[in-house]
Amino acid sequence: MPAGTETDQEHGLHHQLSAGQMTMVAVGGSIGTGLLLGSAAAIEIAGPAVILTFLLAAFINWTVTMALGELASTHPAAGSFGVYGDLYLNEWAGFISRAGYWAAIAISIGAELVASATYMAYWFPTIPALVWVGLFSALLLLVNLWDVGHYGRFEFWFAMIKALAIAAFVVLGAALLLAGRVPAQYTSQGGFFPQGVLAPLLAITFAIYTFGGIEFVAVSSGESRSAYEVAKAVKMTFVTLALLYLCAITVLVGTMPWNRAGVTESPFVSVFRLVRIPGAAHLMNFVVLTAALSGANAALYVSSRMLFSLARSGWAPARLGHLNRAGSPNLALFVSSYGIVAALVLEKWAPGVAFEYILRGAFFGMILSWLVSLAAHVCFRRRLTASQLAELPMRSPLGGWGSAFGFAVLTAAVLKTWWDSRVNLCSGLTLFLALTLAYFLIRQTRAVH
Secondary structure, three states: OOOHHHHHOOOOOOOOEOHHHHHHHHHHHHOOHHHHOHHHHHHHHHHHHHHHHHHHHHHHHHHHHHHHHHHHHHOOOOOOHHHHHHHHOOHHHHHHHHHHHHHHHHHHHHHHHHHHHHHHOOOOOOOOHHHHHHHHHHHHHHHHOOOHHHHHHHHHHHHHHHHHHHHHHHHHHHHHHHHOOOOOOOOOOOOOOOOOOOHHHHOHHHHHHHOOOOOHHHHHHHHEOOHHHHHHHHHHHHHHHHHHHHHHHHHHHHHOOHHHOOOOOOHHHHHHHHOOOOOHHHHHHHHHHHHHHHHHHHHHHHHHHHHHHHHHOOOOOHHHHOOOOOOOOHHHHHHHOHHHHHHHHHHHHOOOOHHHHHHHHHHHHHHHHHHHHHHHHHHHHHHOOHHHHHOOOOOOOOHHHHHHHHHHHHHHHHHHHHHHOHHHHHHHHHHHHHHHHHHHHHHHHHHHO
């Protein structure tokens, strides 16, 4: 199918990213606080049955993966789900998915950098956190101003560190369990369902959040080498994340009592302490530091491309759509780093709840992009002829029905988070209404010009 004018607007980007590099950009953006810390909250709710929670979350993510794979390989563009919304739904859907995702991901950059400064305090307690935030911000901005090929190689190895660390954790934990050096804890504290048989469903939003990052592949598709590289990257990302997450959670609840997975520290750190690995504290501190920086690096890349797409399609100032000689949208990059300042302000005035508010906002922005992609994919499939379907670079075995199911389940997950928390309800509705208002205001401006 033709890419259309929406993707043509993004000319000038360099097409240098391989499937492996796009995969690691997505893995780098996904593996972070969601798994390393957020998994603790899911374990507290569901106990050992959290394994079923992650299985269900993996299936839901599969529906999103298949939808994004078909759409991104057919329409490779930095605007990704915004482009899909424009082409198959309407301008409003395209705008709110782009703008909402940009706002959420940009502010998450600051959260990761503040977390990085906290981790550095473990080794250098006398150096102010502001110094580390400044140094790390400068480093990541320089990396993102590179040619995208160099950026892709940097992020590939950066993200590889934490992926290998989690894989090592899985191997170590599994070896300890099989050798009997650590007694299996799957039923030791109240059985496999200590919180009830419905508890795995109650923890689903935390598990879904850990998969946040799969959409990074769609955003990076605008700089991919080919449509088939995009299709390959989507599959590789899902398989990598699903295997790492499911294996890690299975080992985690097997090696430590579920009721000790408090939210004060990563349960991964708790396990390394439990098995008394020499230097475990320093090792895990390095891993979580790398995870935070890699996540910030990937988020900065993705948010700058999303703002670039908004500018190229007329929904943001045109200057933000300019590229430097290396093919990087440098002005969009600097504007997208506003999240660093926002996070520092939150950390100063509301240190106890700063990360909670930031992560909740990021969750809604991510889910909004998924919902638009799933809805767009249903319409995309309806328009395809048999011959066009056969020519797709990637074909989903789920078809449009899989996306319809994923849309229904994700909508239920969002409504559940709003039911559980007034903060989620207020922040979600406020963002949704603000995006809608911005859409109508900007549309009037575009009509005048």
